Amino acid sequence: MTNLPPRTRGVIALLEANCTVCMICARECPDWCIHITSHTEVEEQPGSARARSRNVLDRFAIDYGQCLYCGICVEVCPFDALHWAPEFGYPGTGSIDGEGAVAELVHERDVLSTWVEKVPPPPALDPAAEPAPETAAGTGRRPGSLRGRT
Numbered sequence: 001m002t003n004l005p006p007r008t009r010g011v012i013a014l015l016e017a018n019c020t021v022c023m024i025c026a027r028e029c030p031d032w033c034i035h036i037t038s039h040t041e042v043e044e045q046p047g048s049a050r051a052r053s054r055n056v057l058d059r060f061a062i063d064y065g066q067c068l069y070c071g072i073c074v075e076v077c078p079f080d081a082l083h084w085a086p087e088f089g090y091p092g093t094g095s096i097d098g099e100g101a102v103a104e105l106v107h108e109r110d111v112l113s114t115w116v117e118k119v120p121p122p123p124a125l126d127p128a129a130e131p132a133p134e135t136a137a138g139t140g141r142r143p144g145s146l147r148g149r150t
Contacts, residue, residue, distance in 0.1 A: 009069055010086040011107075013115035014060055018081035021055035025073035025082060033066035034073060035059065035106075062112065065105035085115040 021038040037059040042051045074082045 009071065009084050010088050011064070011084075011115055012062055012067075012074060012112065013083045013085040013087075013119050014109055014112035015081050015083065015116050016057065016060070016109060016113050018079045019057055019060065020079055020081075021057050022078070024076050024078065028072050028076045030070065030072065031066045031068055033063040033068075035061045035063070057109070060109040060112065061106055063106045083116065083119040085118040086120065087115050087118055 021036060023036060026032070026034040026036050036057070038055045038057050040053050041056050042053045045052050071084065074084060
């Protein structure tokens with residue numbers, strides 16, 4: 001592979017552990033190429049009289065035959081579950097005239113999850129920037145609190 005610029009768009013990788021099935025990515029996608037299904041599970045909370053329900057991801061698929069690679073889904077995900085991975089040799093692009101070639105462009109969550117390891121780290125922060133309040137050790141401040149006030 002040639003040397004590609006950092007953060008090059010290739011495919012969309014899914015960090016499944018971060019996905020809360022909020023459906024924002026699927027709703028904001030202009031070409032509706034993201035397909036998500038889920039179910040709700042009820043969990044009893046120890047020490048609480050109230051049970052907690054949570055969404056469980058059943059299917060997360062992206063149809064790369066429809067995808068415009070616009071990146072809106074990556075940008076709108078509030079939980080950083082979607083990332084750009086510089087992978088270009090993914091299945092479904094080898095033969096256009098073969099049977100099932102269109103179906104090979106739909107990638108399920110098991111394939112999308114394998115691309116997460118290829119996601120490059122984010123660019124370094126500006127060295128002249130002030131450290132984030134939550135990383136300032138020993139200050140005793142909460143994130144977002146005013147400086148010098150107690």
